[in-house]
Amino acid sequence: MSLETRVQKAFQRLEDYSPEGLKHTLLRLNISIEELQSYLKTPEGKPYYRQMIYADDKVEMIVMNWAEIECSPHDHGQSSGWIQVMNGTTKQTVYQAQGESIPLPLFTEYKENGSLFFAPKHGIHKMGREGDPPLVTLHLYSPPIRGMRVFDLKACAACVVSSDCGAWWPEEQRQRLKDIQLKK
Template sequence: MKMITRVKEAFGNLDDHSPETLKKTLIELGVTLDELAPYLEDPEGRPYYRQMIYEDDHVEMIVMNWADIECAPHDHGQSTGWIQVMNGTTKQTVYQAHGEALPFPLFTEFKENGSLFFAPEKGIHKMGREGATPLVTLHVYSPPIRGMRVYDLETCAACVVSSDCGAWWPEEQRQRLKEIKLQK
């Protein structure tokens, strides 16, 4: 059965969208790097290229292939999810922030090919490719990401971005839903 058919059947028939169910479903799907290859394109100067694989009112699945640029620190709005490393190694830095304060790094870790890790609601992190091996990650979130905050630590600002923007400061004004000046 084709991957897209498996994904639609698996996520489209879920009654429970808890983190545990999302993880179990993602693992059972057994998506391979070869199946994702048609969705991978050049990031063209951005940290990654992202392609939506599946989206409904409750779940979204996105594949990302990474350049050698880290994304900006960001959260996933009201969503929780799972990130699966499909190829390569990612360097992830996890941050903490209180209210409208500037986020500060808590720790940095490396996740290798085959790793699966949790993205909590309002959790702030940044990711990037570690080493020369191409990095491909598969992301599943519930509900679909809306209200993602992207942080610019140098200017002490945050921006709530539109759903078609990635984890970088938006170049287009229409993607900037709300700008926030942060406190040091």
């Protein structure tokens, strides 16, 4: 059975969209790096290339392969979900922010091939590739990400980005849905 068919069947039957329900479904799918190869393309100047594997109105699954550029600090809007490291090692920095203040780094951690970690609703983080092996990550969010905020810490600003923009400052004005001036 193809990856697309397995994923579609799993999510069409899903009744538990809680973090534990999503984690259980992701682990049960047992997706391999070989099954993701056809989705991987060159990031072309961005921190990562992302490809949607599945999306409906309750859940989305995305695969990302990373360049040697870290993404910008960002949240996932009203979504939460799981990130699985499929190949390589990621460096993740987690931030804390109060209201409209500039996010401050709390800690940095490294997650290796096979790791699975949670991305909480309203949590702010940034990720990047650590070391030489290519970094490939699999992301599962519920609900699908809308209203993601991307932060520019040097400019003390943030913006809400459109769903076709990744975790970087948008180059196209149409991808900036709302600008936010942060407080120091």
